[in-house]
Amino acid sequence: xxxxPRRALAVxxxxxxxxxxxxxxxxxxxxxxxxxxxxxxxxxxxxVNTPNSADLxxxxxxxDPTLPLGxxxxxxxxxxxxxxxxxxxxxxxxxxxxxxxSQSVAGEKERRTLEPLLASPVTAAxxxxxxxxxxxxxxVVITWVAFIVFCVGVDIVAWPLVQGxxxxxxxxxxxxxxxxxxxxxxxxxxxxxxxxxxxEARMAQQISALVVLPLVGMVGGQVAGVLKAGxxxxxxxxxxxxxxxxxxxxxxxxxxxxxxxxxxxG
Amino acid sequence: MSGIDVRGLGKRFGDRVAVxxxxxxxxxxxxxxLLGPNGAGKTTTVRMLTGLLSPSEGEAVVWGHxxxxxxxxxxxxxxxLTEQPGxxxxxxxxxxxxxxxxxxxxxxxxxxxxxQHYLERFGLGGREEEPVxxxxxxxxxxxxxxxxxxxxxxxxxxxxxxxxxxxxxxxTVRDAVAELASEGRTIVxxxxxxxxxxxxxxxxxxxxxxxxxxGPVRELRRSGQALDxxxxxxxERFRNVLAALPFAPNVLAEGMRLRVMLEDEAHAPxxxxxxxxxxxxxxxxVPAQRPLxxxxxxxLREEGA
Numbered sequence: 001x002x003x004x005p006r007r008a009l010a011v012x013x014x015x016x017x018x019x020x021x022x023x024x025x026x027x028x029x030x031x032x033x034x035x036x037x038x039x040x041x042x043x044x045x046x047x048v049n050t051p052n053s054a055d056l057x058x059x060x061x062x063x064d065p066t067l068p069l070g071x072x073x074x075x076x077x078x079x080x081x082x083x084x085x086x087x088x089x090x091x092x093x094x095x096x097x098x099x100x101x102s103q104s105v106a107g108e109k110e111r112r113t114l115e116p117l118l119a120s121p122v123t124a125a126x127x128x129x130x131x132x133x134x135x136x137x138x139x140v141v142i143t144w145v146a147f148i149v150f151c152v153g154v155d156i157v158a159w160p161l162v163q164g165x166x167x168x169x170x171x172x173x174x175x176x177x178x179x180x181x182x183x184x185x186x187x188x189x190x191x192x193x194x195x196x197x198x199x200e201a202r203m204a205q206q207i208s209a210l211v212v213l214p215l216v217g218m219v220g221g222q223v224a225g226v227l228k229a230g231x232x233x234x235x236x237x238x239x240x241x242x243x244x245x246x247x248x249x250x251x252x253x254x255x256x257x258x259x260x261x262x263x264x265x266g
Numbered sequence: 267m268s269g270i271d272v273r274g275l276g277k278r279f280g281d282r283v284a285v286x287x288x289x290x291x292x293x294x295x296x297x298x299x300l301l302g303p304n305g306a307g308k309t310t311t312v313r314m315l316t317g318l319l320s321p322s323e324g325e326a327v328v329w330g331h332x333x334x335x336x337x338x339x340x341x342x343x344x345x346x347l348t349e350q351p352g353x354x355x356x357x358x359x360x361x362x363x364x365x366x367x368x369x370x371x372x373x374x375x376x377x378x379x380x381x382q383h384y385l386e387r388f389g390l391g392g393r394e395e396e397p398v399x400x401x402x403x404x405x406x407x408x409x410x411x412x413x414x415x416x417x418x419x420x421x422x423x424x425x426x427x428x429x430x431x432x433x434x435x436x437x438t439v440r441d442a443v444a445e446l447a448s449e450g451r452t453i454v455x456x457x458x459x460x461x462x463x464x465x466x467x468x469x470x471x472x473x474x475x476x477x478x479x480x481g482p483v484r485e486l487r488r489s490g491q492a493l494d495x496x497x498x499x500x501x502e503r504f505r506n507v508l509a510a511l512p513f514a515p516n517v518l519a520e521g522m523r524l525r526v527m528l529e530d531e532a533h534a535p536x537x538x539x540x541x542x543x544x545x546x547x548x549x550x551x552v553p554a555q556r557p558l559x560x561x562x563x564x565x566l567r568e569e570g571a
Binding site: 004006007009010011013014017018021022111112113114115116117118119120121122123258259262263 | 279313316317318319320337338341342344346348350351352353354355356357361365366368369370371397410413
């Protein structure tokens with residue numbers, strides 16, 4: 001069976017159109033980026049506005065007891081916040097495709113549209129490609145737009161203290177351009193896989209969303225001072241996710257097999 | 267090869283047999299009825315013939331495409347109307363249809379005039395830009411039928427095509443089915459509406475996991491006879507009297523008319539004598555064919571006995 005890009009694009013076109021008209025889903029998708037951008041900007045703003053607070057120095061020394069007396073605790077904490085926040089920011093490219101892909105795959109079962117769709121010439125690989133694109137493109141675009149807003153916001157609020165641009169730095173630029181799409185692919189793969197096995201979109205979302213827990217756990221470790229994550233750590237994480245992406249892709253195509261879907265859900 | 271050729275077709279899901287040993291042929295231009303009670307394997311059969319399920323045994327060739335080897339080619343020539351319309355409710359009627367045109371890689375400029383013709387025919391002309399979520403049940407069913415036809419399929423499977431339609435729309439659909447068959451397409455109709463099957467189909471097959479019966483509708487209706495009797499007053503009064511006859515005929519009563527199903531033509535005088543004896547004033551008694559429904563129900567009763 002040859003892969004026909006036109007049919008994969010048709011699936012992408014339909015899912016994207018459906019997404020644009022799904023107001024509830026669009027609102028859910030907008031909440032997370034808003035939080036991911038606003039929270040760190042507000043945190044940086046508080047550091048900038050209380051640079052000489054004794055509390056700030058105590059917190060900074062908790063993370064780095066060797067912090068020189070002359071060094072700015074506010075600046076140290078701003079840098080630490082930006083580094084730690086990147087781990088949490090990665091939740092967004094994982095979570096947004098989960099929201100979309102769960103709706104698009106399990107939603108086909110719920111709305112009883114699966115059988116007419118599978119009765120068309122579209123192949124499993126084209127279906128996975130089209131549905132994945134429809135989840136990945138919005139996720140990556142949202143992540144990049146949020147990143148731009150985040151950089152501008154942080155630079156504006158940090159300028160009075162730093163007197164120069166802080167963002168984008170190397171970690172964030174590499175992370176958002178390279179690692180975030182890999183994470184988005186991962187979130188999508190998990191959602192497609194789980195959606196193919198459960199009957200409701202909501203259930204698929206809830207189960208798939210559990211994959212963000214390790215990410216949140218790692219950020220917790222960073223905040224607790226147990227884990228120090230930098231560019232190398234995230235590059236390694238990206239490599240692991242790349243391997244998982246390949247495994248998920250093969251598994252998704254196998255699970256979206258017509259016979260399996262129809263005999264189980266049709 | 268045109269039409270549908272099925273030989274020894276069967277499907278198992280694990281240890282459970284869904285259908286087995288089906289053998290039949292449907293010609294181009296024929297409307298063929300696939301009947302059977304719920305769970306009899308009709309849907310599984312249709313799914314195998316539309317390339318959605320692979321047969322566990324036997325073979326099926328649909329318009330030259332083998333169901334077990336060329337599912338993709340097969341799906342290009344078949345149209346499937348499922349029991350549920352299965353439309354995308356947030357999309358408009360036009361967007362729903364365009365999606366399936368794209369999946370079939372059609373040139374939309376060429377496919378639209380034909381689709382537009384069906385939209386007009388089913389009374390959906392001018393509603394193309396409305397979201398399907400606002401459509402009535404009947405409109406959704408008609409749009410699903412149009413979607414089945416967008417790629418000009420040679421073989422069409424229709425599962426309860428007039429379900430949810432008002433009588434006028436149901437007639438439009440029946441006329442369209444007859445017209446599609448007259449264009450040389452093969453049509454398989456699955457329906458529990460046996461009077462509709464009687465009107466549309468030349469031949470029917472009754473399945474209950476296996477093929478119970480197959481033949482032309484006219485001949486099936488002739489197998490066993492009926493007697494139409496017109497009496498004075500309410501015919502219902504005489505139903506029990508007739509049912510008490512030694513050969514216990516099945517009796518339908520409607521207004522002044524009784525339809526008495528007979529195992530044997532020789533019982534007709536006994537029926538009339540019984541009616542006269544019970545005080546009926548008989549206006550006329552005419553031999554009639556049994557309705558398909560009677561043939562079908564008798565068959566299932568025999569099968570269950």
